[in-house]
Every structure is written in C-alpha cells, then in structure tokens.
Amino acid sequence: MRKILIGIVWLLCVIPICAQQPEEVKAFDAPNDAGGSITVTWKRIDTLPPGTLYHIALSEFPEGPFHLVKKIASETNLMSDAPGTFGHGTETSQYHFFNITAFPDPGDSSKTVAIENGKTYYFQIGTQLPSGDLFFSNSIPAQAFGNLFNQTKLNNFILGTVFSIIILVSIYMARRRTLFIRRIAGLEALDEALGRATEMGKPVLFTHGLTGMGSVSTIAAVNILSRVARRTAEFNTTLRVANNDAVVMAVSHEVVKEAYLNAGRPDAYNEDIVFMAATEQFSYAAAVDGMMVRERPAANIMMGYFFAESLLLAETGASIGAIQIAGTDSYTQLPFFITTCDYTLMGEELYAASAYLAREPKLLGSLKGQDIGKAVVLLVLLMGTLLSTLGNQSLTHLFTAY
Amino acid sequence: MKDFLLNIDRRIIFVFVALGVIIPSLTEFPLPIKPTSTVQSIYDTIEEIAAKNGTVLISFDYGPGSMPEVQPMALSVLRHCFNKKVKVVGMCLWPTGVGLAQLAFDTVSKEFGAQYGTDYVFLGFKPGYTTLILNMGRNFHDAFAQDLQGNRTTELAVTRNIKGLKDFDYVLCLAAGNTPDGAWIPFGQERYKFKFGLGCTAVMAPDQFPYLQSGQMNGLMGGLAGAAEYEVLIKTPGTATEGMRPQSIVHLIIILFIILGNVMYFLHGRQKGGA
C-alpha cells in the first residue's frame, strides 16, 4: 500500500515534468539562406499555463556549457507563422520554431558571436513555468551551411520557366506560320481619317513621341508611319512628319521614301515631308502647334511615347477641327488623348497595331505568348477566388510571393 | 455670343487661372483638411519607430520640377522624425534631388537642433538605380562607403550599425518618377520585406493603389493634398496647407470649364466635328 502511494506521488511529480519538457526537438540548417543560421523546432504543448516561456539555449560542446540565446513566449513562433518555409499544412500550428543566427559571447555578454558554417553546435529547449521551474529537453546537434536553392521561390521559378518557354515557342511558331491577331479598331479609324483628309484636300500631320529609336514605342510609331505614308502616297495627299530627334528623323525619311516607292509614287516624295520641328520639349510642341495653325491639317496622327507636350499638341489639333488619332503607351498622357482625340490606341494596343502592320515574327510571337500568359493569369484569378470563397486556399497559397 | 464663347482666346482663360491662384493665396479662409488612412499609416509607422528609437531611410527621388509638391512632404517627415528623435539616413536615386534634400536637411536640422552624424546622415546620389538598391541590401557600407561629405559610413553613429537594407525600420521614398515600382519594390522590398512608404507627385499616385492593397507599400502621400494632410498630422502647417486654398478654388474653376465646354459642345458645337 505504501509502495503504491509512493508510486502515485512519484507519478504525479513525473507526469507534469514529462508534459512540460519540450518534445520532438529538432535542429537543422535553416533552409533557403546563405548559411550562418540554424532552425530549431519542437512540439507545441497545449497544457502550459499562461506566462510560460521557452528558453532556447546553445552550446559549442556536447557537454555544455549552454548559453541562453533567447526567451520567447509559449504562444508565439509557431511554424504556421512562416508558411514560406514550413508550408500551410494543419500540423504547422502544432510546432514552434526559432532561427538562431548568433549567441551571446561567453567572454563578454554585451557582444554576440555569429553562427559559423560547417561547425557543430548543440541545442536545448527549456520550458520555464510561471513558478520558475525549468525543464530542458535533450541536446540536439546541428550545423549551418549555405543552400543552393531557395525553396520559397519555387513558384516564382516554375512560373518564370513556363512563361519563358511559352514566349520562346510562340516566337518560333510565328516564324513558321502567320498567327491571328484581332482587328485593331484604331487602324480602321486611321484609314478613315486619311480618307477624309484626301476628300478635303488638306494635309495629314504625323508626330512622333519624344523618345529615341531605342524605345519600343518609337519603333511601333515608325511602323505605323510606314502604313500612313503608303496611304497618303496612294491617295496623293500631302504628308508632314514632325520630328525632334535626329536619328528618328533619319529613319522616318527612309521609311516614307520606301513607302512612296512601294506605292509607285516616287515622284510624289520630297525631302520636305519629314522635318525637324525643334529638339527641346516645349519648343517642339510650340513649333508643331504653330505649323498646325498655319497649315490646318485635316488629320493629326500622334504615335509614340509622349510626355507633357501631349496636351499642347492635342489641344491645338482639336481647336483646328482636325480628326485626331493618337496612340501611346505612356499611361499618364492617355487621359488627355482620350478626351481630345477621336480615337486612341491605349498602351499595348500601340505595339499590337505595329505588330499587326509589320507582321514581324518576334513581335507577333511575343504578343501571342503574352496573351497565353494573360489567359493563365485570368483563369487562375477566377479559379482562385472561387476556391477561396468555398474555403480552399490552396491555389491562393501557390501564388503567394514569400 | 455663341461664336464668341466657342472661339474664346485661350489667353483669356489663362487670366482666370492666374487670378484663381493669386486671389485665394492672398486671402485666408478656413478649410477642413482630414488626413486619409494612407497618410495616417505613414505617420503611425514613424511614431512606432520613435518608440523603439529606430532609423528611417528616406530616398529623395525627385527634382526641382516637382519641388512644390514633394518638398513639403520631405520637410514634414523630417520635422516629425527630428522631433521624435528618429534617426534619418537620406539618399537620392535622382541626381537633381541632391540640392533639394540638402536644403530640407539644413532647414529642419536647424529648427530642431539635430546633429549631423548622430541624428541624421545624407549620402547623396549614386547612379545605378536598381543595382544600387541590390548593393545596399547586401552590404550597405560597401554601397555607400562615404557620405556626401566624404565621411566613412562605418564611423558615423547613425550608419555604423546598418549592415543592409533590412536594418532600416522604415524606407520612405519621396518620388516623382518610377523609383518605387521600378526599383524599391522589386529590388528591395521584395527580398528584405522592410516596411515601405511612399510620398509622390499626384501624377503617380493613382498608379500606386495596387501596391497599397497588396501590402507591398504601407502608406501613401499623393501630391500637395497628401502633403497638407501630413502637415495637419504633425500640427505644423506649411506651404501645402496654404496651397489647399488656391488648389480648391482652381479645381472648381476647371470643373466649371469642363461642364461649360461640354454643355456648349452638346448644344451647338457637336455638328462642327471635332471641337
């Protein structure tokens, strides 16, 4: 009987100790980093009284001494707080984790010593009850080292790889056969405007944006200029092309000359079609405005990358009653074009129009590849929201940038 | 009359605008300025940092062309920081911002007696844009070995313990171009997950809302109105608060012009094709 009682008392003493000593302690190199960091994890204990602290202790030798690295509250540092590393599984809320990058210098407590790569350290986790009792786990060894792949960026890597393959394959395909591109309403409006200028016997004015030949917008603008020049040559309408950049002007000369040649009207081409208005932004706008007021073009076509001068050009164009067609990928200037022009090619539409006209495989293929990318994004957004509303966050988690 | 109204010389309209700005500037009438939540959160973040005696990085990525809009933000934020003893490190991704940043530091440090080196440091401009941010993230003292005056950043009290971008408690970008979405977010915030706030010109402000909702940015001051709200929060009215009077009046004038112009367009001008 006495033995049984002693046994019960002993058990009553031991059980709480067992229940309060951290279990399933693991220590390993912290993943996804350059080294210099070790992660320890241990199982959450649900029965701890409020105010309990965990001690994380480290030693450079198996037998100790152990140095206290940090005390943390027992409700914090759950694996579920770091889904990028530990995932979104339900079990992550049942484990704690802590990253150790440095520990107090045994010689001078005001300094810290950083964890070295390739050196073995020993870890203990202790539970400190509000009463002050401290229960330590066994010690676990671990080493830090540099990682070769950041697992948290896996979704980024896969998305990037898949999208790259799509783009490159699309460009390859575009070289072999023609790809379908939807009708661009702006180009029809362009033809209409040119037609009306012909009827009225008035000139057509074409303005580039301010960027040089290196910009995609200017290249697109030149492709569109080629089409415009071809039409004006056919209709025998006067064309004027205003420039602010010497290189763009030289290219425009060539493009217009070739268009007139292709239309069978080399006689109608002259050097005055393409001219330099001015080089500085506002002087350029003032020069083109002055020309508009004097020559009163019936159609005013503005294509390329515009800055603040867009308003000055479009306002004067509207005030002389010209039909205005604009196209720009400069989103800050788009609103001004939309409210002052009869038709506006918005953003990427400028590139699409150029790709449509130039039929260049690299542009068409790229556009097609981007379309596939957009379709994927679109489906993911719809599916993700639907699943998420039904309570399943898995797709949302797949697309989270950690 | 109708023809006169339709063909009014633009220079007459210019006079309206000039008067609309000058007269309200000369007078005083009270206007309620209520801080919006996006401005408030920048203020709150700096208060939090003050509580833990932290350091803020301010990037002056604008030039004189947007000075009236952005400079009041710079002054207000610096006043807030120096008043609450928050340490400030200044830098520029735009070369033209250096003079304005220097001016702001000189003005506000005199007001609060802030000391160079212990309360604030100004690093100046360096080219590179995105790659400068990469370097600052990895090794701050290597990217900016010296401040603008040639002092070593490893020796200045404010920057001594800054090893990389993650050691800043807050990065605030004051911008007039694409430095937040083109450089700070993809090349800095994306990796180091520091708190990032933005004060920018009104032209840029509408483009920043996707980043606000996604949490990549925690606060936004847009244009003179945003600057005025910050002045209200720190209870130091300045040029932005004063500017709200003419701003309000000219907005009304322009709205009236748009309505008037469109009414005439629908009544008379529409058949004329164009304007």
Add this chain to the structure above:
Amino acid sequence: MNRDKLFFFVFLCLFVILNAYLLSSGKLAANWDGFGIIIAVGITLSLYSFLYKDNPLFKFAENLYVGVAAAYTLDQVWYTAVLADVLNPIFGLNDTPVDLVRMLPAILGLCMLTQLASPTISWLSRISFAFVVGLGSGLAIPRTIAANLLAQIEPSMQSLSASAEGFNLFVILVGVVTVLVYFFYSVEHTGAVGISSKIGIWFLMISFGASFGYTIMARLSLLIGRVGFLLQDWLKLQLPLF
C-alpha cells in the same frame, strides 16, 4: 510683330522698375541672396511668357537651364560615382583602400564612350551595352514575377463575402479580369469576350479619369508653388493680405 515688341518692352520696364523699388525699399537685400531672387524671378517670368507665345525670352531661359542642368548632373556623377567609386579606389586617393578590381568595370564604362568615336572602335561600346542590358534583363525577370505578378495576383484571390469589403473585392476581381480581356489580342472582341472587354474599357476609363484628375491637381500644385515664390519670396507680401 510691333505689338509683340511693345509687350516685350513694357514687360522688361516693369520688371526693372519693380526690382529697383524692392531693392531701394530694402525688401530685397542688395547682396547675392537678393540678386539670386531677381535672377530666379526673371527666369520664372521669362518661361511664363510662353503663355503669350513662343518667344526669345522663353528660349533664352529654357536653353540656359538645359546647360545648367546638364552640368549639375555631371557634377553629381563625377563626385559620387567617378571619383568616389572609381578614381579613389583605383589610385588610393582620399585615404581610400586600393581596389584594382574596379579597373575592369571602369574599362567597360570607357568602352561605352567609344559609341561616339569612329566606327573602327565604336563596336567596343556594344560590349558595354550587352553587359548592362543583358544583366539588367536577367536581374529584372524573377523580380518582376515576384513583385508585379505573384504579389499582385495573390491579393485578388481572396474569399468573397456578402459584406462591403467582399463587394469591393468582387469589383476589383471583375475589373482586373475584364481589363486583361481588353488587352487580349488573340480573339475577336465579339460575344461574351466583347461584353467583358467593354466592361474592361469602363474600368480603364474610371482609372484614366482618376489619373486625369490627379495630373491636373499636380500641374496646379506646381503653379501654386511658383506663385507662392513670386508673392512671398520676391514681392515679400505678408500673407494673408485680407
């Protein structure tokens, strides 16, 4: 033409008389500070003369400014980049530790300058451009995916609910999806695609309207800033007057 000359003359006379008054009454200090303000006002007003029409005064101020701004940028590049990051470490100037590896990027940089030299060596600049453009493209791809694709897709995949917040999330989802449909070039915009692209245009228009309003606000703020300078720093008016 005569009328323009008259305007120009009157403008100049007014400017001179006003400054003479301000200087003589002591409102403007007769030192570099006061002189600086007069120069700044002269430049400001010359640029505003563009509102009347493009004229020599405007062009004078504009071109002078272009030169000054170019030299300012050169100054910044020289002291903080060429001197601090190239010359100091290579030659050990200003107590900087010598780091000869910096010679390599400096040579690459010098190669870039050959672009403007004769064609026999200008091809060297292509190597520098290939370095900058190739590296820049590579660094940008994963970061664009992280910051502008993943981080922007995830917040639009939240669970919807019958609340104001849920409604807003729904509107955002509809907007994002329909705008993407509008910028879709592989199918004709007819039928269901046509309807969604139409809704996409409405969203685009609201957002362009917001940008439009904000841009107007920005330009006016700049004007207010300049008018404030003229009234307070130049004319020294004590605001508010009434």
Add this chain to the structure above:
Amino acid sequence: MLFLRRTLPLILAFVLGIIGIAIYYIPHNAAQDLENELAKWDRIVAAFAMLLGLYSLMRLHWSRVRRQQAGWGYSSLVFLGFAIMFFLSLFNNGLGPFVAKSSADTDPFVWMYNNVQVPADGTMFSILAFFIASAAYRTFRARTPEAAILLVSAMIVMIGRVPIGALISDWIPWAAQWLMAVPNLAAKRGILLGVSLGAVATSLRIIFGIERAYLGGGES
C-alpha cells in the same frame, strides 16, 4: 571581326542574363557575392552611360552652333549655362575636383542650382496648368460614352481630393476615395499584370538575342 562585333555581345548578354536570373534563386554566399559584384560593376558602367548621355546632348547643340542652323544662338546659351556650372563644379567651393563635394551652402554652385535650375525646372511644368484649364474649356469633350465616364470620374476625384469637397458633402471625398481604391485599383492592376508580362517577354527576347535593337547600328 564579325564575331567580336556581333556574336560576342550577344553571347555576353545571354550569359549575364542567365546569371542574373539564376542568382535570384540561389541563396548561397558565392552566388550572392557574385550578384553584389556584378551590381557594383553595373553601377560604374551606368555612371559612364550618364556621361555618354550628357556628351551626346552637348554634341547635338554643338553641331547646331557649328553649322549655324536656325536657332543656333540659343544652342550657344546651353554652352554658356553649362560652362558656368561646370567651372563652379570643378571649383568645388575652393576645394578642387579631387576631394569630396563641398556641402557648404555658400558654395556658388548651390547658388546657381537654387536660382537657375530650381525656378526653371519648377516653372516649366507649371505652365501646363494654364493649358489644362484652356483645354478643359475648349477640348475635353465627352465625345464618346467612354470619354464621358472618364470626365465624370475625373471631376469626382478632383473635387473629392481637395478640402472643399468635404465642405460640400462628406460623400464626395468618400466617393473619390472609393473610386481610387476599388475601380481604379482594379484597372491599374490589370494594366500592371499585362505590362509586367510584356516586360518579362522583352527581357527574354534580349537575353536570347531575338531583340537586338540595343546594339544599334542598323540591325533589327
């Protein structure tokens, strides 16, 4: 020679592009140090690129002065402004060009910046305030239903973002804020997703040598 002129730059762009992508995913110190070193190189080359930009700007004006093209007198003003500022920059408040920049506010360089560059740059774009007002009256028309939506949204935002909106009704700032934070956000995010896909595609074309415009010299 063709190898050096064309193939070598393409190979270099490819190799550096792939390295640039790869080091993003590799947290190992070796990769991160490489990234840091390449970024440092890029910054130095970028400084020379800025010099190149300035040089070509000055050369443009120089050629106008030399050929005495129309308006060449104004181009010579560019040189006047540049020369004064350049001299003051070298002077560096008496310290010379080979030590760190002077930060004294008595530096005449700072005087030029404050009294020429700041007013000129600040005024330039404020001129647009006038033109916007004129355009508001004469040309911002609701020509189409789309333009009408744009104008209405613009007017709500304009009035809602200044204090006078709150004086009229509390609903106006609320509506402006909602427009900004919901429909505007949606459209801007849609644009951002599209533009980002485009940017990735352009970068890929450069890395794989499909896009060669940056090499200049008449190759497409």
